[in-house]
Amino acid sequence: MGKLNVVVIGYGRSGRDIHTRLLKMLPDLFEISAYVEADAERREMISRETGKPVYEDYTALSAAAGIDLVVNASFSQDHARISKDLMKRGFNVVSEKPAARDAEEFQTVLDAVRETGKRYYVFQQYRFAPGFAKLREIIAGGLLGRIVAINIQADNFARRWDWQTVHENTAGVLLNNGPHYVDWALALMGFPENVEVFAVMDRANYAGNGEDYAKLILRAPGAPAVDLELSACNAYPGDLFLVQGTRGTLKGNESSLTWKYFKPAETPALKLDTRPLRNEKGEPLYCREKLDFYEETWNADIGDRNPHEYDFTEKGLAYYRSLHAGFLSGDDFAVKHAEVMLQMKVMGAAHAQNKAVFT
Numbered sequence: 266m267g268k269l270n271v272v273v274i275g276y277g278r279s280g281r282d283i284h285t286r287l288l289k290m291l292p293d294l295f296e297i298s299a300y301v302e303a304d305a306e307r308r309e310m311i312s313r314e315t316g317k318p319v320y321e322d323y324t325a326l327s328a329a330a331g332i333d334l335v336v337n338a339s340f341s342q343d344h345a346r347i348s349k350d351l352m353k354r355g356f357n358v359v360s361e362k363p364a365a366r367d368a369e370e371f372q373t374v375l376d377a378v379r380e381t382g383k384r385y386y387v388f389q390q391y392r393f394a395p396g397f398a399k400l401r402e403i404i405a406g407g408l409l410g411r412i413v414a415i416n417i418q419a420d421n422f423a424r425r426w427d428w429q430t431v432h433e434n435t436a437g438v439l440l441n442n443g444p445h446y447v448d449w450a451l452a453l454m455g456f457p458e459n460v461e462v463f464a465v466m467d468r469a470n471y472a473g474n475g476e477d478y479a480k481l482i483l484r485a486p487g488a489p490a491v492d493l494e495l496s497a498c499n500a501y502p503g504d505l506f507l508v509q510g511t512r513g514t515l516k517g518n519e520s521s522l523t524w525k526y527f528k529p530a531e532t533p534a535l536k537l538d539t540r541p542l543r544n545e546k547g548e549p550l551y552c553r554e555k556l557d558f559y560e561e562t563w564n565a566d567i568g569d570r571n572p573h574e575y576d577f578t579e580k581g582l583a584y585y586r587s588l589h590a591g592f593l594s595g596d597d598f599a600v601k602h603a604e605v606m607l608q609m610k611v612m613g614a615a616h617a618q619n620k621a622v623f624t
């Protein structure tokens with residue numbers, strides 16, 4: 266059973282442009298055998314573009330049909346309900362993010378996983394982003410010292426008017442894009458159970474009542490402080506990543522990183538001197554020294570591809586390659602259920618602090 270037989274629910278931006286595209290790029294690992302699409306025009310499009318059978322409702326799928334995985338790329342507000350029902354009907358599931366509306370609903374999904382024994386994966390492909398993997402490697406290498414603070418700024422200036430702008434649709438920027446970035450933040454913090462959340466939300470450029478500005482400050486004992494911003498009203502976005510450590514700093518994005526650091530072995534030890542500082546003439550002085558910084562850069566090997574396409578494709582392919590390997594071996598998948606639960610709790614805390622925004 267090398268090749269996994271997949272059914273995709275939903276043929277929208279995700280089901281068509283992400284999952285179908287990625288799975289077709291991995292023909293030795295996956296084969297899409299059918300689709301489920303509620304919209305008649307899109308069912309016609311599926312037939313035209315793929316030639317595969319298409320059902321109007323997932324309840325028409327038969328567990329006896331040799332389907333290994335069902336990709337749930339339906340509307341966000343239906344993810345949990347459909348994923349649970351699919352598992353109860355005997356299917357393994359890949360759920361698009363957000364996995365559920367909140368921690369409470371996600372717990373019901375985990376209960377279904379336990380009760381049915383089915384495999385359940387959340388499509389958090391950003392965990393596999395090459396730039397994020399490189400960033401973690403640099404941090405783990407220790408050159409930057411202890412990491413004090415991390416900024417993740419996923420900003421743009423863009424108006425939006427679709428169903429994902431409506432809070433009640435399990436949407437708003439934190440549930441739309443946030444699962445990826447909160448996952449990054451928590452991964453860099455080491456997924457601490459006792460994370461404190463301070464959140465500010467606002468509405469600027471979404472037509473619906475969902476937030477399109479979210480600023481989260483996260484902290485936990487022994488972990489770097491994280492400042493995560495998701496904004497739809499920043500036409501001057503800074504670096505996606507800024508990492509501040511005791512020996513150096515890193516900045517960059519998914520396809521390019523730059524970091525500078527000093528080497529403690531080459532640098533005089535830091536010694537406290539509380540006397541008023543003076544030079545040899547007795548004149549007052551500020552603390553001043555020249556730290557010898559080393560600077561390095563990493564640029565993803567993107568060839569003539571555009572950086573966004575490179576990143577988006579590579580992380581998706583890496584996700585599916587890893588899922589395929591784990592599916593066959595039975596090994597734990599990189600994106601663990603407990604980690605998604607923590608993400609749900611953090612996003613829930615952020616929403617609870619900003620209820621007035623959605624009225």
Ligand SMILES: NC(=O)c1ccc[n+]([C@@H]2O[C@H](COP(=O)([O-])OP(=O)(O)OC[C@H]3O[C@@H](n4cnc5c(N)ncnc54)[C@H](O)[C@@H]3O)[C@@H](O)[C@H]2O)c1
Binds near residue numbers: 275341361
């Ligand atoms: N992981 C990512 O990077 C990423 C990117 C884009 C979207 N998404 C997620 O994918 C999900 C879908 O978003 P989208 O942008 O594709 O939406 P969309 O509006 O473009 O398409 C959704 C499609 O699913 C169909 N559909 C919805 N519920 C259905 C059901 N129960 N049965 C059959 N068909 C159904 C709709 O008819 C529609 O064609 C969202 O939850 C979104 O958060 C994830």
